[in-house]
Amino acid sequence: MGELAPVQPDYVTPSSSKDSLISKLYENLNSNPYFNAGAGLAGIGIAMGFLRRTAQISNTFLRRRFMITLQVNNEDAAYPWLLDFINKRSATQTRNLSANTTVHQAESGKTELSISFLPGHGTHFFVHDYRWIKVERQREKQVIQKDGIRTPFETVTLTTLGSDVKFFKRMLETSAKEAIDNAETGLVIYQAVGPQWIRFGVPRKKRDIDTVVLDGNVCEQLLKDFQEFIGSATWYADRGVPYRRGYLFYGPPGTGKSSFISALASHFGYSVCLLSLSERTLDDDRLNHLLNTAPPNSVVILEDIDAAFVSREDPMANHPAYQGLSRVTFSGLLNALDGVACAEERITFMTTNYVERLDPALIRPGRVDRKQFFGNATDNMMRKMFERFYHESSDSPLAEQFVRRVSEQKSELSPAMIQGHFLMHKEDPRGAAEHVNDMFKSV
Known part of the structure; x- marks a missing residue:
């Protein structure tokens, strides 16, 4: 009888055992639908977080390098000027307005009412100097004391594309100049x-x-x-x-x-x-x-x-x-x-x-x-006075008729006398031109 071959003992190395366990674990997890769903969500979450963070960094970078911002609060004298400036240029873009009413009452009892409209709270857009500008008007919870009146604290923030901060400086100067030029001031x-x-x-x-x-x-x-x-x-x-x-x-x-x-x-x-x-x-x-x-x-x-x-x-x-x-x-x-x-x-x-x-x-x-x-009225002066007083055109036949009839009298008139004649015919330029002789009766 032949000799039997020796039986080799089953022997598995530690590394092969570990690989086998990992492989079995992966297969088990891969076959588990709950794990697959969770892993997918986690991956999506990580990806979204990365994209969000990238967007934030990109937004910050873009705002710092390619956008400029101006912020003004209602403690600043330029605040109402800027709002009025914005309102005039965003009349067709915004429908959210706030009213500011002022009542003037004289000692005699005569009362005058003036209402101005400004952009309301929220976001607005308008165009100035060929640039789109985003406007955010916000009202805070805190209160300030202004002209003896407690007023909610407000801010308005303007944002636009660009890197030249002088753009907003020029715009603020323009709004201030418009407000000052249109201010109701008198001769003291x-x-x-x-x-x-x-x-x-x-x-x-x-x-x-x-x-x-x-x-x-x-x-x-x-x-x-x-x-x-x-x-x-x-x-x-x-x-x-x-x-x-x-x-x-x-x-x-x-x-x-x-x-x-x-x-x-x-x-x-x-x-x-x-x-x-x-x-x-x-x-x-x-x-x-x-x-x-x-x-x-x-x-x-x-x-x-x-x-x-x-x-x-x-x-x-x-x-x-x-x-x-x-x-x-x-x-x-x-x-x-x-x-x-x-x-x-x-x-x-x-x-x-x-x-x-x-x-x-x-x-x-x-x-x-x-x-x-300062001399008496010349033909050119009389023509200009007639045209300005009656809003006539520069080639008005009535103005020419008036000048011709005055010149025919061979007598000089002062601008005050001519103005007095016009006041006698406030709405009647033809009457002023035809009744020239009335001025010479008192000369």
Whole structure:
């Protein structure tokens, strides 16, 4: 009998046993539907978390590099200006508005109501300077004290694409300029009472400079001269020249001297200080004090200065009729206008109907830097006045008819007389052109 082969014992290495167990475990888990669903959800969750985190990082990067933001709260003076600016440019995009109502009641009982509409709370979009801008207006829980009234704290946030922060700076400056230009301000008149300047009544309605019609380019020249002076403080200081400006407006009565000064002051945002040299209580000391303590951003008007003084070269200077008209001496006036103690940054206007009566020392350079004649109405002035008053076109046949009929009378008219005639025919330009003779009945 042959020998039996030895039986080899079953022997499994540790590594093969481990692989077998892992394989069986994987097969069991793979066949388990609950595990597959959970693993899938976990994978989706991890992927979504990664995508969310990537989106956040990308959003932060994009906002920092390619977007700019402006935030303003209602404690800032520019807040209502900015909201009004947005509302004007988003009128067709937003339908969510908030109303701001103001009631003005006079002592007489007359009541005026004004309502302004601003963008409501929430998100709005508007276009400015070819850019889409996102607006978020939010109201917080905290309360602030504003003008004695407790008001909820609010913020408005503007966001747009770009990297130039000057875009929002320019926009904020534009909104502020629009608000200031449209603000209801008036012409403040000051009157000398004792040694002080006191406001005279309520502010007058400002007069548009375009409503004063002068011959040729006189208006443009005076505007340029005034503008150049108020912007030249450093130039005067560097050269040691006193920073003062004196104007003399002369011409027949009713030619617009005082009207133009008021319009000029209104145009540049200045107040007007009226001073009469013929006032019985005015003396040299008080005159000097008043001229040197005029309110900031104001002009001083010495009207009809010829009525207070006549030229020392005039034979009538010693006439009794001209004696005692004023306690102000001529030398006192000269020192007040151009003396050692005179204040800087002062603008003085003198008006007269008779420039020939004024002493040369009074109107020399340094006291009067610019003289301007205001004459009676020329054909061009009458044409412009007619067109402006009745809103006629530049080639209006009625305006030409009016000018022709006035010229036929061979007599001069002042702008004040022509304006008075127009007021008699407020809504009737044809009547104003046909009844020209009415103006000459009182001439």
